[in-house]
Every structure is written in structure tokens, then in C-alpha cells.
Amino acid sequence: MLLMNQTTPTQEDSGVVLIVLDGCRPDGIIRAQTPNLDWIMANGACHLKARTILPSLTFPCHLSMFYGVKPHRNGIFGNYSAHIKTTCHHSILDLAHMCGRKVAALYDWEQFRELSAPTVLDFAYYRRANIDKGASIAIARECANYIEIEKPGLCFLNLGTIDTVGHDQGWMSDAYISQIGFIDEALGIIIERMKAADLLDRYYILVLADHGGIEKNHGGDTDEEMSIPWMITGPRIKCGYEITKEVMVYDTAPTIANLLQLPFQGIWQGKVITEIFE
Ligand SMILES: [Zn+2]
Secondary structure, three states: OOOOOOOOOOOOOOEEEEEEEOOOOHHHHHHOOOHHHHHHHHOEEEEEEEEOOOOOOHHHHHHHHHHOOOHHHHOOOOOOOOOOOOOOOOOHHHHHHHOOOOEEEEEOOHHHHHHOOOOOOOEEEEOOOOOOHHHHHHHHHHHHHHHHHHOOOEEEEEEOHHHHHHHHHOOOOHHHHHHHHHHHHHHHHHHHHHHHOOOOOOEEEEEEOOOOOEOOEOOOOOHHHHEEEEEEEOOOEOOOEEOOOOOEHHHHHHHHHHHHOOOOOOOOOOOOOHHHEO
16 A cells, blocks of 8 residues: 655656667666666666567557556457457556646657547657667657656657667667667666756656567567566655566556556556555
8 A cells, every 4th residue: 555655746746757668678678788777777666577468569568558458358469550449448648638647659650649549649749660860869859858848747658669670680689789779878868858857756767668579570478579678767666676576568557557646447457566666
């Protein structure tokens, strides 16, 4: 049971920045140069063996992350757009909006527009994934600008090029490891701007991957495809803490709801990761 205390941000001024590193394996983070992810882990709680769902594909994994359920509940098992079974069922973006929070999404794969209902987003930014360094830096800068100026309740950012390089050169190839390091630099832009704007005492930064990969693909149930990093820093979060209990990708929506004091949804199959709190 979590109790409010004087250092807990109020619902109105706390926020969550949810960053998904598409296709990023935890052992890739360990091998790459990642000073910014290292900073999050040193100043937060992390699990480097969290689990995603089957099929370990981008769209179904994101649906589980955002809707708090396993794939059979939303009926999407592939990377295709379809009518998600949304009766009495809201994504975490929808829920934050319904509770009066400002909501933003920035992404480089256009299908992510399906992660919220029409009229929910206060801000959306799309730019096609491109391994050219400029594109990821541009989206990170846009994200940092938006957070600093608009101070959203929930801001989702997907960075897709680690996955792109995995498909092209292979998971855990030198190019893949370098791309993790490069995306870490993009993350640093956001963290530094939030630090400079004094936002880190009221914002949570939650970073995870949707799935891993093996050779040049993903979708199966190997450990390489199913293991994902899941890490968080922010007020009330333990520092330098390794989460010991199981973390599933669909625990993300309930945990964000807890951080933003949004109502728990009965349909959720995920749980709040309470172990992260001091
Ligand atoms: Zn992929």
C-alpha cells in the first residue's frame, strides 16, 4: 500500500516520460556505451530480464504495454492495424487524457497512431525511422522541447532504429551495439533538458523495449527475443535497485496509472510494480 507523503508530487504536476527502445536487448545495453541508461539505472530501479509477450512483434508488444493485457484480450497478433477490441478498454494514453492529463506521442513508426483513440493526443510527432543520425536526434529534441514547454502528464517516445539496424545487420552485431550507443545519446538530450528545467523531481522516466531479437529477426519465444530491459527513475523510486520479482511488458500500463494516480482498470492482466518504490 502506497501512502502519499509531503514529497510525493500531486496528480497535477507529476508526469511520466515513457521511452521505448524498439528491439533493444538487455545484453546489448550491457555491451554498448550507454552513459544515459547507466544514469537511469544508478538513479532508479531496473530489471534486465523483464519479459514481453508472444508474438514478440512490435505492434502486439506495444498493445500489451499500453492496454495492460495479453494479446488474446485485444485480438491483435501481428504487425497490422485492425480494430482493437476497445469496448470498456482504454490505452494508458486514453486513460491519462480522460483524467485530464496532457498527453503526447512521438514516434517513427506510423502504426503507433493506433495506441490512442482519436481526439486523445494533445501533441503528436511522426517521422519515419531512418538510421541517419539526424532523424533520431530530431525526434529527441522535439520530445525535449515539448516536455520543457508543455509539461505533459504522459509523454510517449518510441525510438525505432535499434530494431532497424538489428534487421539489417543482425542483433548483437557491431552495428547494432553502436546504434544502442547512439540512441543513448539521443536519450541524453531529453535527460539533460529535463535536468536543466528542474523537472526531474516531478517526472518519472520509464525506459523499456518492446521485444529483443535474434539473428536478423524477432517474433518467436527464445530468450533473446522475449527478454527486455525495464527501468525507471523519478520521485519515490529506489536508486541503484535491481528489481527481483517478475516484470511483464503488460505491467507497464498499471504501473504508469499508479504513478499518475489514474484509476486501476479491471480488465488489466498486469500489476503495479510496487517493488520500485522507496
Ligand atoms: Zn523489428
